[in-house]
Every structure is written in C-alpha cells, then in structure tokens.
Amino acid sequence: EFDELCFEFGLELDEITSEKDIISKEKGEEKAKGASDVVLYKIDVPANRYDLLCLEGLVRGLQVFKERINLPKFEKIIPAEGEGQRLIVTEQTAQIRPHAVAAVLRNITFTKDRYDSFIDLQEKLHQNICRKRALVAIGTHDLDTITGPFTFTAKAPSEIKFKPLNQSKEYTASQIMDLYRTDSHLRHYLHLIENKPRYPVIYDSNGVVLSMPPIINGDHTKISLKTRNVFIECTGTDITKAKIVLDIMVTMFSEYCEKPFTVEAVEVVHPNGKTHIYPVSTALGDLCVLRERASLTQTLETPSSLAKLLTRMCLKSHVTGNGNHLEIEIPPTRADIIHACDIVEDAAIAYGYNNIQMVIPKTYTIANQLPLNKLTELLRLDLAAAGFTEALTFALCSQEDIADKLGTDISATNAVIIANPKTAEFQVARTTLLPGLLKTIAANRKMPLPLKLFEISDIVVKDPNAGTAFFPGRCAEVFVKGQSVGKLGVVHPDVITKFELTMPCSVLEINIEPFV
Numbered sequence: 001e002f003d004e005l006c007f008e009f010g011l012e013l014d015e016i017t018s019e020k021d022i023i024s025k026e027k028g029e030e031k032a033k034g035a036s037d038v039v040l041y042k043i044d045v046p047a048n049r050y051d052l053l054c055l056e057g058l059v060r061g062l063q064v065f066k067e068r069i070n071l072p073k074f075e076k077i078i079p080a081e082g083e084g085q086r087l088i089v090t091e092q093t094a095q096i097r098p099h100a101v102a103a104v105l106r107n108i109t110f111t112k113d114r115y116d117s118f119i120d121l122q123e124k125l126h127q128n129i130c131r132k133r134a135l136v137a138i139g140t141h142d143l144d145t146i147t148g149p150f151t152f153t154a155k156a157p158s159e160i161k162f163k164p165l166n167q168s169k170e171y172t173a174s175q176i177m178d179l180y181r182t183d184s185h186l187r188h189y190l191h192l193i194e195n196k197p198r199y200p201v202i203y204d205s206n207g208v209v210l211s212m213p214p215i216i217n218g219d220h221t222k223i224s225l226k227t228r229n230v231f232i233e234c235t236g237t238d239i240t241k242a243k244i245v246l247d248i249m250v251t252m253f254s255e256y257c258e259k260p261f262t263v264e265a266v267e268v269v270h271p272n273g274k275t276h277i278y279p280v281s282t283a284l285g286d287l288c289v290l291r292e293r294a295s296l297t298q299t300l301e302t303p304s305s306l307a308k309l310l311t312r313m314c315l316k317s318h319v320t321g322n323g324n325h326l327e328i329e330i331p332p333t334r335a336d337i338i339h340a341c342d343i344v345e346d347a348a349i350a351y352g353y354n355n356i357q358m359v360i361p362k363t364y365t366i367a368n369q370l371p372l373n374k375l376t377e378l379l380r381l382d383l384a385a386a387g388f389t390e391a392l393t394f395a396l397c398s399q400e401d402i403a404d405k406l407g408t409d410i411s412a413t414n415a416v417i418i419a420n421p422k423t424a425e426f427q428v429a430r431t432t433l434l435p436g437l438l439k440t441i442a443a444n445r446k447m448p449l450p451l452k453l454f455e456i457s458d459i460v461v462k463d464p465n466a467g468t469a470f471f472p473g474r475c476a477e478v479f480v481k482g483q484s485v486g487k488l489g490v491v492h493p494d495v496i497t498k499f500e501l502t503m504p505c506s507v508l509e510i511n512i513e514p515f516v
Ligand SMILES: *[C@@H]1O[C@H](CO)[C@@H](O)[C@H](O)[C@H]1NC(C)=O
Pocket: 106, 107, 258, 259
C-alpha cells in the first residue's frame, strides 16, 4: 500500500530492509551493519525536493496529498524593535565565506526521535545542496546558553580558541585542524578553509564561540533534548542556497514549536551597514499565475480540478479572473519550483501519469531511425545469430594499445590524446576496436574455446582538415562574384593564447587585389 502511495505521490519506494546502517553503507564506509529489528523504508526522493528529506516533511506532504490535513500556514514572527536577535557580518568574511543567514525556533520540544531527525536532516542537506559544506554549512545552537548580538567574522587560526563539540578542552583553530585530520567524518571538510589566512568564526556578545564554519560547532552551545530555543545559522559562499537551507530547516522543525509553524526572524547586518531580515522565502514570490497551459487544462476538464490537484501537492491554488487563471501559492518548502513547468509537473503527478490520455502530438514530425543505427541493429542481430558474443569495451585506452602493440607509431594514428588522463589505461580515445576485443579475450582466457566476439561501436580520429584559426561555427568566408577573397570570424582561443593574448578577438581579412 505504501509502495502504491509513494508512486502516486511521484516517489519510489526503493526497498524495505531491516539493515540499520544504510547511510554509512552508502558512504562506502565500513561500519558494523548488524541487522536490527527496526524495519526501514528506503525511499527515492528527487534531488531537488529538500522538503522530503526528513520524516516531518515527507509525512506532511503525504498527509496533504491524501487530504487528511491542510497545508500548514508558515508564519514569520518579527520581534519588536530591539528584542530580536542580530547577526553582524564583518568585512573580514568577504575573502573566505561571505554570506550568513539565521533564524530562531522558539519554545521547541525535542524528543529523541525529533532530535535525531533534526541532526539527520542537517547531515543530508550538508551532503547534497550544501555540496559537502562548500556552499553552505549549518550550525544549530541552544540560544539560552548565549547572548546576542552575534558576530560572524574571520580571524587568523592562532587567534581563534574554543572547546569544539564533544571535546574536553580548548584548542586553537590550528590545533583543531590537526585534531580532525584523522577524523573519518570531519577530515573531508578541512580543505575548505585550510591554508587560508583567516578562518570563519561566529561569536556571541561575550566572546563565546558558536561555531567555526564549515568545520565544527563549539561545545558550549550544544543542543540537547532539553533545548527550548534554537538559534540556526547558515554560512556559505552561495547566498541563494543558504536561504533555501534555512527555509528547509525552519519549515520542517517549527512543527515542534509551542506555536507550530512559526519562526522568529533574525536581522543580519552586512559590512556596508545594510540589514536583511531572515528567513525569506526563496520560492517564486507568493503568487504565480499559470496561463496558456491549455493542453493540460483540457485533459483535466476544468481549472478548478487543476487547482484541487495542485493544492494536494502543497501548492495552494484557486481559480481567479475569468475562470481560466489560477493563483498558486508557492510555500517556502518548495525552492525546487522555478518555472511554470515545475507546477505543471506536480499537477500531472497528482492527476496520475497513468490517467493521462494518449493523444497524437500536433507537431508534424515523422520520427525515423538513422540509417547507420538501423544497419548497426541488423548487424548485431545477425552476428549474434551466427554465434558471436557482443562485447562492449571502453572507448578510452592506453597509447600502447593503439600504437606500439599494433606495430604503429602514435603520431600515425591521428588519435585524440587526453591532456590529463587519470590512469595509464585511459590516455587516448580508441582509433580501432581491435585492442578492446583482444583485451577482452585476454581477460577470458579461462573460458572454453572457441571465443567468438564482436563489437560495433564508435571510434575517434582527428579530422586533419579541422585545423583553423577560427572558432568553429563562428567564421565565414567572403565571396565576390563567386571568388573567395577573404575570411572573417572569432579567433580560436588556442590561437589567442599562442600569441600571448588574453582577450577574445575578432578579425576580417580581405585580399584587395581582385578589386584593382
Ligand atoms: C515561549 O515561551 C515563553 C515562556 O513560556 C513565552 O513567554 C513566549 O511567549 C513563548 N513564545 C512563543 C513564540 O511561543
């Protein structure tokens, strides 16, 4: 039943397992994976649906889809003048990690499960949208242990000193880097700031270190099950993604606040004195008018049924105007909605792909197989019928494979040579299929004879006529009365570099003799 529900909602139930340590298995790390009694549902979520990465968001989405609950109304509470939290960004951050956004969750109630989910979501966001913390790093802190305003700055590693999360004593930033050099998890993030003259760091008004993003939080502000007020900061190099990450964190976990789905805004003060209030919803704005989607509305009978479908997908909609327009609210959870087609996709999911009627397209294009592909397919069938086994070998091979071993010189092969090959086995694009097949046979010497193999595939050779001074596709030849008199175009970057120039360059060259 759940499998079916997932499918209807546009997701895929990958597998049901009782293995505990799925996450560490995916990371390729060898950890104890003792089977537990807990049944786990592994669900495939589209990469841009950050709102489905935790149980809170997934269950909420499914409940709205099943029309068991209404989509929650998220509310941003802006504290009275002088009462809210402020995060002051100094100009020193500019060279290393210039952006910061923040928000507060008030009167939240954690339980073990909620807390684990809270940590788990941060880790998942860190791995995908945050690009392993390079673009954004999330820090969450017990607000009752610190006093604002907070300062986000960057300092020399020797000047930063604090007790990192779970450690028993203070270390300088340089010592912290050494400490985590062997940490199976944190060592992957050290390179993001190592070798930089200044490291990013966030202080409270008493000099307490909240975090040294993107490496580690301070121990002082550690969240526990008893934490009531959470200060969330996201720092990074990509402000758009930082805003999305903050939106996702607060929309998912404000559910557990005393006033559910409320978030307290934080004022961020930039080095130039300008201020911004966060969180801001990063989605399209509040309203989006969907027009001219006649084909879909035809399938769906009426605009009002389309509105109903979209509302079930958490895109609250109603019919406006002359009855042909929809007003759609994009909630802050849906940063994946960028264009109208994203909305249409959701409508189609809710309608059910299997319920969409097949129609003949209105465009008159007759599809046809390429003659080469057709011949290839026929040859494949016949060769297989004649008892040959098809091999599919790598398109890249070593220089030796196509030259020395075949008794030719590499310069005579016209091969495309890779500038920075990762291994000696992949230095050039193959100019013949022979080495691949011979290597396949070599690897299958134990198999009973005869070995009958075939391969029909592409090879790559340089076109000796392709050499030009111009950028391909951006040049033309000048003709006067049928006679070529010159060329014009954009000069090829290679040529520009060879003349030690750095700017793009266009030229026109004409032979004027014919005009005399
Ligand atoms: C949080 O709890 C405190 C103390 O009970 C109360 O004064 C405050 O109004 C609450 N705030 C919110 C946003 O729930």
